[in-house]
Amino acid sequence: MSSLWPRIEPLLARVEKPARYIGMERGSVRPDHHPEKVAWLLLYPDAYEVGLPNQGLQILYEILNERPDAVAERSYAPWIDLEAELRAHGLPLFSVDTHRAAGDFDVLAFNLSAELVYTNLLNCVDLAGVPVRAAQRRAEHPLVMAGGHCTFNPEPLADYVDAFVMGDGEEVVSEVTEVVGAWKRSGRTHREEVLRDLATVPGVYVPSMYDVEYDGPRVVAVTPKHADVPAVVDKRTVADLGDWPYPKQQLVPLIEVVHDRLNVEIFRGCTRGCRFCQAGMITRPVRERPLEQVRTMVRDGLRRSGYDELALTSLSSADFSGIDDLVGGIVADQEGTGQVSVSLPSLRVDAFTVGVASEIQKVRRTGLTFAPEAGSWRLRQVINKLVTEEDLYSAVDAAFSQGWRRVKLYFLTGLPTETDADTMGIAELAKNVVAIGKQHTKGASATVSVGGFVPKPHTPFQWFGQNSVEELRRKISLLRDDLRRSPAKLRWHDAEASFAEGIASRGDRRIGAVIERVWRAGGTFQEWSEHFDLSRWLDAMAAEGLDPDWYVTRHRTEDEVLPWDHIAAGLHRDFLWQDWQAALAEHGLPDCRWTPCYDCGVCTGYALEHVVAANVPPAGGSQGTGQDLAAGSTVPVRLLPTVRGGRDREARVAG
Amino acid sequence: MRGDAGVPVRLRFTKHGPVRFISHRDVARAFERAFRIVELPLAFSAGFSPHPKVSFGPALAVGYESDAEYLDLELTREVDLERMVDAVSDALPEGMAVTGASSLADRAPSLQEGITALGYAVELVGVAPADLGPVVDAFVAATAVEVVVTRKGEERIDDIRSSVLALARPRPAEAVVVVEVATRPRTLRVADVVNGLRAVSPDAAALEERRVVRTHQWIERGSARHEPLDVDRRSDAPEGATRALEACA
Numbered sequence: 001m002s003s004l005w006p007r008i009e010p011l012l013a014r015v016e017k018p019a020r021y022i023g024m025e026r027g028s029v030r031p032d033h034h035p036e037k038v039a040w041l042l043l044y045p046d047a048y049e050v051g052l053p054n055q056g057l058q059i060l061y062e063i064l065n066e067r068p069d070a071v072a073e074r075s076y077a078p079w080i081d082l083e084a085e086l087r088a089h090g091l092p093l094f095s096v097d098t099h100r101a102a103g104d105f106d107v108l109a110f111n112l113s114a115e116l117v118y119t120n121l122l123n124c125v126d127l128a129g130v131p132v133r134a135a136q137r138r139a140e141h142p143l144v145m146a147g148g149h150c151t152f153n154p155e156p157l158a159d160y161v162d163a164f165v166m167g168d169g170e171e172v173v174s175e176v177t178e179v180v181g182a183w184k185r186s187g188r189t190h191r192e193e194v195l196r197d198l199a200t201v202p203g204v205y206v207p208s209m210y211d212v213e214y215d216g217p218r219v220v221a222v223t224p225k226h227a228d229v230p231a232v233v234d235k236r237t238v239a240d241l242g243d244w245p246y247p248k249q250q251l252v253p254l255i256e257v258v259h260d261r262l263n264v265e266i267f268r269g270c271t272r273g274c275r276f277c278q279a280g281m282i283t284r285p286v287r288e289r290p291l292e293q294v295r296t297m298v299r300d301g302l303r304r305s306g307y308d309e310l311a312l313t314s315l316s317s318a319d320f321s322g323i324d325d326l327v328g329g330i331v332a333d334q335e336g337t338g339q340v341s342v343s344l345p346s347l348r349v350d351a352f353t354v355g356v357a358s359e360i361q362k363v364r365r366t367g368l369t370f371a372p373e374a375g376s377w378r379l380r381q382v383i384n385k386l387v388t389e390e391d392l393y394s395a396v397d398a399a400f401s402q403g404w405r406r407v408k409l410y411f412l413t414g415l416p417t418e419t420d421a422d423t424m425g426i427a428e429l430a431k432n433v434v435a436i437g438k439q440h441t442k443g444a445s446a447t448v449s450v451g452g453f454v455p456k457p458h459t460p461f462q463w464f465g466q467n468s469v470e471e472l473r474r475k476i477s478l479l480r481d482d483l484r485r486s487p488a489k490l491r492w493h494d495a496e497a498s499f500a501e502g503i504a505s506r507g508d509r510r511i512g513a514v515i516e517r518v519w520r521a522g523g524t525f526q527e528w529s530e531h532f533d534l535s536r537w538l539d540a541m542a543a544e545g546l547d548p549d550w551y552v553t554r555h556r557t558e559d560e561v562l563p564w565d566h567i568a569a570g571l572h573r574d575f576l577w578q579d580w581q582a583a584l585a586e587h588g589l590p591d592c593r594w595t596p597c598y599d600c601g602v603c604t605g606y607a608l609e610h611v612v613a614a615n616v617p618p619a620g621g622s623q624g625t626g627q628d629l630a631a632g633s634t635v636p637v638r639l640l641p642t643v644r645g646g647r648d649r650e651a652r653v654a655g
Numbered sequence: 656m657r658g659d660a661g662v663p664v665r666l667r668f669t670k671h672g673p674v675r676f677i678s679h680r681d682v683a684r685a686f687e688r689a690f691r692i693v694e695l696p697l698a699f700s701a702g703f704s705p706h707p708k709v710s711f712g713p714a715l716a717v718g719y720e721s722d723a724e725y726l727d728l729e730l731t732r733e734v735d736l737e738r739m740v741d742a743v744s745d746a747l748p749e750g751m752a753v754t755g756a757s758s759l760a761d762r763a764p765s766l767q768e769g770i771t772a773l774g775y776a777v778e779l780v781g782v783a784p785a786d787l788g789p790v791v792d793a794f795v796a797a798t799a800v801e802v803v804v805t806r807k808g809e810e811r812i813d814d815i816r817s818s819v820l821a822l823a824r825p826r827p828a829e830a831v832v833v834v835e836v837a838t839r840p841r842t843l844r845v846a847d848v849v850n851g852l853r854a855v856s857p858d859a860a861a862l863e864e865r866r867v868v869r870t871h872q873w874i875e876r877g878s879a880r881h882e883p884l885d886v887d888r889r890s891d892a893p894e895g896a897t898r899a900l901e902a903c904a
Contacts, residue, residue: 009673013718018676024749254677254685254748306688306746339705 102128158207167235261309375425414467452498674750763887774871781861
């Protein structure tokens with residue numbers, strides 16, 4: 001039960017970036033363990049510098065450590081060099097906070113943000129000294145749990161994870177703590193007992209409580225084994241983000257990590273309705289954080305962290321009601337206290353947004369990123385990313401004229417109905433963007449990043465057959481040829497990695513054995529190109545007698561049972577199918593924040609509402625509203641009733 | 656440059672415990688954040704990408720501890736150095752603390768230019784304390800000690816003897832050496848000194864460094880050596896504004 005530090009310390013002199021394993025970040029805690037307290041180990045199964053900034057993990061870390069009946073520590077996947085040292089010295093995976101053995105915790109809770117980390121989850125469980133297969137675990141082993149976006153299709157890890165938690169974790173994490181705590185106090189005898197109890201907690205899915213029936217390659221039914229186990233597990237949703245001003249003490253790492261800045265979440269959920277975007281679909285409805293709370297979190301966060309960089313995060317930050325007032329306020333708050341650079345990730349593509357960005361990014365104006373996602377207006381209607389060419393060019397023109405010198409453009413290829421003309425549209429846009437830039441500055445440059453589209457569960461594109469590796473490569477080479485002589489720089493994502501992601505993304509329970517084989521063959525850190533090798537995945541599929549194309553490139557039919565149909569993000573299946581048909585018919589769908597409800601199922605089914613401070617769509621573009629709305633005009637819909645009276649003071653009436 | 660408009664200050668700080676695993680660059684970032692937390696009135700460079708005027712002495716290898724690291728910074732106005740020392744220490748990661756500060760004369764040479772020698776205490780394994788004496792004696796007596804050094808990714812054989820200014824065993828019962836290395840013509844690494852010990856004696860073949868603490872840095876002027884806080888002090892510095900602690904035992 002004591003710290004492993006004296007045994008780990010000598011190993012750190014021999015590994016790359018040893019500070020990954022020392023903890024001690026500002027904001028971290030060394031909690032006091034107690035037999036009565038439920039001990040959580042929160043794990044991000046990728047390298048420390050990728051996992052440390054994860055906001056979901058940090059939120060749970062704080063909420064749990066505030067509870068008198070719980071303690072929480074953190075761990076990340078040890079890099080390959082340390083893993084070898086640990087195994088050679090017979091040492092287990094450990095927490096970074098007190099260097100306690102992972103196996104001494106009651107719960108190993110994984111955050112799953114990407115499918116390619118699944119093999120790392122198995123590796124971490126194994127390094128913890130816990131059997132990787134759930135069925136082989138006994139009462140003394142920790143419970144293995146997982147949450148995060150990927151768990152909306154939990155099936156590929158169903159035989160390896162004891163319980164999944166769907167949706168927002170702020171509330172359910174406490175309910176799970178109470179169930180596990182009661183089990184612990186009752187003597188922690190039968191694992192089956194606690195799993196039965198967990199299966200009745202709303203939002204918790206215990207895969208061992210369900211039978212899966214197959215007909216040949218198809219899943220035909222997923223049925224609960226007991227009457228008190230729900231047939232469909234619904235996600236959890238926090239009704240009001242204002243109740244959860246977390247993280248209050250964002251961790252400040254000692255080494256450089258990704259997103260190394262103060263991150264303040266300004267809203268959760270997105271109703272733009274981009275059909276490829278799983279995050280937007282599964283996090284509905286939109287819940288804005290009260291503006292004053294954002295300002296307070298920014299002010300306090302900067303003061304205690306010492307960061308000089310801030311990101312206002314969400315899935316489309318320029319859509320926050322009164323974003324210009326917010327950034328104006330933040331800039332005013334920072335006057336005289338040094339130079340803070342503010343960024344808005346997931347920028348909407350229009351000139352207004354660039355104006356907001358220029359307001360806040362007064363220093364270090366280097367690069368700005370836009371994501372038109374598809375090369376033609378036709379295809380952007382298919383995917384419901386309603387950015388016109390005019391929007392893009394005016395945004396780019398504004399960016400270069402206001403001092404930015406580099407523009408990054410994000411696209412997907414392999415989208416439904418995509419023709420070569422659509423693909424080549426990417427190159428066309430890129431060239432025009434560079435030409436616009438050159439009118440302002442000789443040094444203007446554009447980088448085009450192209451990712452291979454991987455269809456995701458709970459989206460209208462869940463029925464779409466992914467492009468093959470060859471097809472994705474062919475499309476990328478079209479772009480390479482066309483942009484060879486252009487100053488626009490092309491970057492692309494490995495089509496083979498997209499294929500493996502496709503296997504895991506829409507896989508069923510049988511894919512678990514494939515993931516286990518890939519892991520046993522040494523396939524960890526699959527998100528890292530230097531460690532990725534598709535042949536491991538294909539070999540594993542062959543060994544399990546599974547056809548990769550059946551899982552990846554095959555179009556699904558309407559009547560087919562999808563492996564994740566017993567998990568609900570609140571979206572009606574009918575809505576998703578209709579939206580898929582609308583996509584094929586090239587019809588866009590407006591943003592329901594500002595236009596009448598089309599009943600996707602989430603608000604009506606869960607008795608939720610959008611929590612937005614204003615019924616005014618953001619100035620500067622028609623995107624997503626389906627209407628030509630000039631800046632500042634009202635939308636002809638009623639403002640949804642607010643959840644709490646206090647919200648009213650933030651409502652703004654358009655002038 | 657330095658002192659153009661602002662108030663130059665030199666700090667000494669320590670790095671002990673697990674935080675020794677962070678890099679020189681990470682140390683710089685930790686200070687930048689600590690300075691912002693305590694709202695130190697830092698002077699910024701001009702230009703497209705302004706950054707605070709902070710500069711460090713010779714880098715410490717990842718994993719080494721230190722009693723004596725230094726940095727120079729420039730403030731836009733005078734501050735109470737004693738209060739600053741405490742406030743910055745509180746804002747630094749656990750294991751790092753500021754142990755002294757002095758006001759610097761305008762246009763004082765930078766630490767990188769000024770530091771001429773570095774002192775280390777090196778705990779060794781792979782050798783019995785009793786066997787270490789003859790190894791050290793052999794090294795000191797040698798006129799040349801050739802070791803393979805890696806410079807800019809290339810291996811070459813160098814005579815390091817003249818770069819080792821002093822080498823001794825402070826406590827005969829322990830496998831510890833104290834060594835002082837020159838920073839000119841280039842800074843000798845502790846690992847090269849350990850290689851040198853292995854090279855001078857067949858008894859030392861299994862010798863390896865275990866714990867390394869940088870104990871001193873020196874600035875040589877004429878024939879005298881100074882602790883970096885004690886040179887280039889501003890002559891009109893307010894009384895009591897410095898708090899240079901004992902320059903280590």
